[in-house]
Amino acid sequence: MSTHIAVIGAGFCGAALAREFSRQAGADIRITLVGMAESFGAGVAYGAARPEHLLNVRAKDLGIDPDHPGGFADALRLSESGRLDFLPRLAYGDYLRGELEQAIAASTATIERQPHEAIALERERHGFRTFLANGDVFHSDRVVLAVGALAPQSLAGIGPRLSVHPRYIGWPWQGDVLDRIDADADVLIVGAGLTMIDVALSLRTRGHRGRLRAISRRGLPPQAHLRRPGAPLELPPHLLRAFRDADLGAVVRGVRQLAARLDDWRRVIDALRPHLQPLWRALEPQQRASFLRHLRPYWEVARHRVAPAVSDQIEQMRASGQLDIRAARLLRARWVPDGLETVIRERGSETVQTAHYDALIRATGLDTDVDRTSDPLVASMRESGLLRPDPLGLGLEVDAGFQVQDASGHPVEGLYCVGPLLRGALWEITAVPELRVAARQLATQVLAGPSPALGAAAPGCRSLRA
Numbered sequence: 001m002s003t004h005i006a007v008i009g010a011g012f013c014g015a016a017l018a019r020e021f022s023r024q025a026g027a028d029i030r031i032t033l034v035g036m037a038e039s040f041g042a043g044v045a046y047g048a049a050r051p052e053h054l055l056n057v058r059a060k061d062l063g064i065d066p067d068h069p070g071g072f073a074d075a076l077r078l079s080e081s082g083r084l085d086f087l088p089r090l091a092y093g094d095y096l097r098g099e100l101e102q103a104i105a106a107s108t109a110t111i112e113r114q115p116h117e118a119i120a121l122e123r124e125r126h127g128f129r130t131f132l133a134n135g136d137v138f139h140s141d142r143v144v145l146a147v148g149a150l151a152p153q154s155l156a157g158i159g160p161r162l163s164v165h166p167r168y169i170g171w172p173w174q175g176d177v178l179d180r181i182d183a184d185a186d187v188l189i190v191g192a193g194l195t196m197i198d199v200a201l202s203l204r205t206r207g208h209r210g211r212l213r214a215i216s217r218r219g220l221p222p223q224a225h226l227r228r229p230g231a232p233l234e235l236p237p238h239l240l241r242a243f244r245d246a247d248l249g250a251v252v253r254g255v256r257q258l259a260a261r262l263d264d265w266r267r268v269i270d271a272l273r274p275h276l277q278p279l280w281r282a283l284e285p286q287q288r289a290s291f292l293r294h295l296r297p298y299w300e301v302a303r304h305r306v307a308p309a310v311s312d313q314i315e316q317m318r319a320s321g322q323l324d325i326r327a328a329r330l331l332r333a334r335w336v337p338d339g340l341e342t343v344i345r346e347r348g349s350e351t352v353q354t355a356h357y358d359a360l361i362r363a364t365g366l367d368t369d370v371d372r373t374s375d376p377l378v379a380s381m382r383e384s385g386l387l388r389p390d391p392l393g394l395g396l397e398v399d400a401g402f403q404v405q406d407a408s409g410h411p412v413e414g415l416y417c418v419g420p421l422l423r424g425a426l427w428e429i430t431a432v433p434e435l436r437v438a439a440r441q442l443a444t445q446v447l448a449g450p451s452p453a454l455g456a457a458a459p460g461c462r463s464l465r466a
């Protein structure tokens with residue numbers, strides 16, 4: 001009898017899983033890969049990109065196979081110096097689609113594509129029923145959620161008329177929405193991270209002349225990579241000990257001291273990466289919350305860096321006065337007869353400022369707040385108790401065997417998750433180097449089937465074996 005596995009989401013993780021199933025599964029396995037037609041095989045980051053959007057990882061490190069990080073650079077036959085470059089994200093989307101095609105063609109297991117959104121999932125006596133937006137419904141024995149991060153929620157403080165007005169862009173990845181913005185428009189961008197950078201570059205490429213103001217809690221834009229990477233660094237024993245003891249204070253002190261001693265702090269951040277998942281898993285809930293409250297903004301800009309060429313363009317825009325980045329909060333925005341009225345409060349200020357703009361763009365990045373999302377699939381699973389949101393808004397809870405936990409905290413046998421919705425379990429699980437490892441581990445576990453030993457995780461255990 002064959003086993004039918006549904007993978008919902010055909011972005012990076014969906015493609016990486018299909019590739020792993022192609023390598024690992026026999027003829028008794030049938031895979032259905034469900035994904036949005038427009039980004040099938042590439043996902044949001046690489047499928048909805050524009051030519052000006054560059055990868056933030058060097059080409060040499062982006063292979064889909066964990067044993068062969070150079071696979072992407074090899075596929076493009078890059079020179080030694082080309083391997084160190086940050087290539088367009090579109091090129092990476094093409095590579096992922098190519099890998100998926102090859103995996104499907106070479107597979108002993110049957111892998112079929114369903115280019116439709118999954119809008120609901122129900123548990124059956126044996127297995128699951130997936131409902132697709134085109135009206136189709138199908139049964140599978142196991143399901144992997146690989147839906148990426150969630151589309152952002154509507155911004156707090158946005159008036160009802162503005163929220164449906166064409167001058168408010170709540171999801172800048174959607175087709176050509178930025179074309180709505182006049183080249184002379186003054187634009188307020190909420191968010192100062194990677195999404196803001198994408199938006200600013202796209203507007204610049206279109207010849208935008210108006211002013212752009214970006215605001216975020218701390219007003220910190222992402223840092224830049226150096227043109228040439230620094231030599232890999234070994235962490236000193238006292239820092240390794242701090243990681244082992246999950247002593248967050250000692251980790252932070254050790255990192256600061258080490259970074260101050262080196263010519264390039266980026267080497268320290270890169271050296272921390274293999275230690276982050278174990279550290280996160282060992283932290284108490286209040287330590288995680290404290291990290292999110294106090295350190296997250298600084299961590300994110302140092303960890304998720306942009307390509308030097310991207311940073312150069314952003315700095316030119318800042319130097320010319322076209323782009324202004326401030327630490328401030330949007331309190332309210334509404335559409336009034338003479339345009340778009342905003343009220344913001346700068347960090348540390350006792351007063352608020354009212355200003356008019358021609359457009360407002362939400363660029364707060366992708367969301368992982370399962371508790372608040374209106375995503376049809378995830379919200380319906382939450383409402384039916386098929387999953388349990390992470391209490392800190394970092395995705396959903398899973399057990400030690402990659403299985404999703406239901407509302408009462410029990411593993412749902414045969415339902416798995418991979419990708420950014422595992423941030424609450426692993427934290428460092430949003431970029432290719434970690435995702436390809438997770439996809440391989442997950443494929444092995446899904447093929448092995450639900451195991452009572454893995455399913456019965458120790459009480460309070462919310463993490464994966466990564």
Ligand SMILES: Cc1cc2nc3c(=O)[nH]c(=O)nc-3n(C[C@H](O)[C@H](O)[C@H](O)COP(=O)(O)OP(=O)(O)OC[C@H]3O[C@@H](n4cnc5c(N)ncnc54)[C@H](O)[C@@H]3O)c2cc1C
Binds near residue numbers: 014045418420
């Ligand atoms: C703008 C941007 C740039 C990035 N750049 C880099 C980079 O340079 N290097 C790096 O390592 N990482 C980068 N990342 C991180 C990125 O998240 C990961 O590299 C990776 O794409 C995540 O893979 P995923 O499969 O979890 O999500 P995705 O690749 O986004 O794939 C999820 C897919 O599932 C689909 N989907 C969602 N819900 C459903 C549903 N209900 N039914 C059917 N399909 C559904 C989505 O449309 C999407 O196609 C970037 C992320 C973003 C947002």
